[in-house]
Amino acid sequence: MRSVPSRFWQTAVLVFSIGLILLAISGYLNPIINSALNPVVSAQSWLSTRYLAIYEFLTVPRDIASLRARNAQLENENASLQTQIVQLQQQLRQAEVLYALLDFRRAQPQNEYIAAAVIGVDPSPFLHYIIIDQGSDDGIRHGMPVVTEMGLVGRISAVTAQAATVQLITDPSSIVNARLQTEDVDVQLTGSLTGDVTIELVPQDIILEPGELILTSGLGGSYPADIVIGQIVSVRKRENDLFQSASIQPAVDFSTLQAVLIITNFHPVDIAPLQPTTIP
Secondary structure (H helix, E strand, O other), X not given: OOOOOHXXXXXXXXXXXXXXXXXXXXXXXXXXXXXXXXXXXXXXXXXXXXXXXXXXXXHHHHHHHHHHHHHHHHHHHHHHHHHHHHHHHHHHHHHHHHHHHHHHHHHOOOOOEEEEEEEEEOOOOOOOEEEEOOOHHHOOOOOOEEEOOOOEEEEEEEEOOOOEEEEEOOOOOOEEEEEEOOOOOEEEEEOOOOOOEEEEEEEOOOOOOOOOEEEEOOHHHOOOOOOEEEEEEEEEOOOOOOEEEEEEEEXXXXXXXXEEEEEOOOOOOOOHHHOOOOXX
C-alpha cells in the first residue's frame, strides 16, 4: 500500500486552513466559536470577580487608614489657612487704621502728633480709661489731648516711661468745654458711669437739634479748639426748667479703638488756682 505523499497533506492542511479562515470571515463559524468560548469567558469572569473581591477585602482597610490620615492632614491645613486668614484680616484692619491716622495727621499740619497703639482697657465698669504703648520716654506728658481721625478721645491722665493711661471723654469725671457748631454758645460736655455723654445747662432760648455737631471750644485750656466731639442724638427740654440738656453720640467708637494720636505741641493750662474759691 502506497503512502500518501507529505506534500498532499501539506496542501490539504493549507486548503483546510484557508477554508476555515474564509468561513470565519464570512461569519459562518460564529455560532461554533461562541459556543466554544462561552465556558472560557464565564470562567474568566468568575475568577476576575473573586480576585477583585479578595483584593478589595485585603486593601480597603489600608485605604481607609490612608484616607483618614489624608483627611486629618487636610483638616490641619484648613485650620492653618483659617488662622492665616484671621491674621491677615487683623493686619488689614490695623493697616487701615494707621493709614486713616496718617491721612488725618497730614490734613492737620498745625499739630504735632505721636501715634500709639491701645494695649489695655481699665477693667473697672465705673471708670473709662485706656492704656497706650507710648510714655515719657517718647515725649508723652500729662494732660496732652488724644484724638483719632474721627474726633476727640480724651487726654493723658498718667504716664510711665513706656506707657500711659488716657481718660476718655465718657469717664464720669471727664469735663470738656465745647461749643455748638451752628450756635454761638459754649457748653460743658460730661461723661457718666454708664459711658453716656451729655451737654448740660444749655439756655432754653438755644435751639438744639438732633444731628447738631459738637466741637471743642478751647476754653479752660485743656483741649485745642475745633476738635470734633460728636453730635446731638436727643434733646431733653421742659418748659418750666431754666436749662435744657442733650445726649451726645461721640464721633469715636471707643469699643473698637486700636490706635490713637497724641497732640504733643499743645500745652494744657491748669487754671484751677485761678478759679474763685468759696469762703465757708
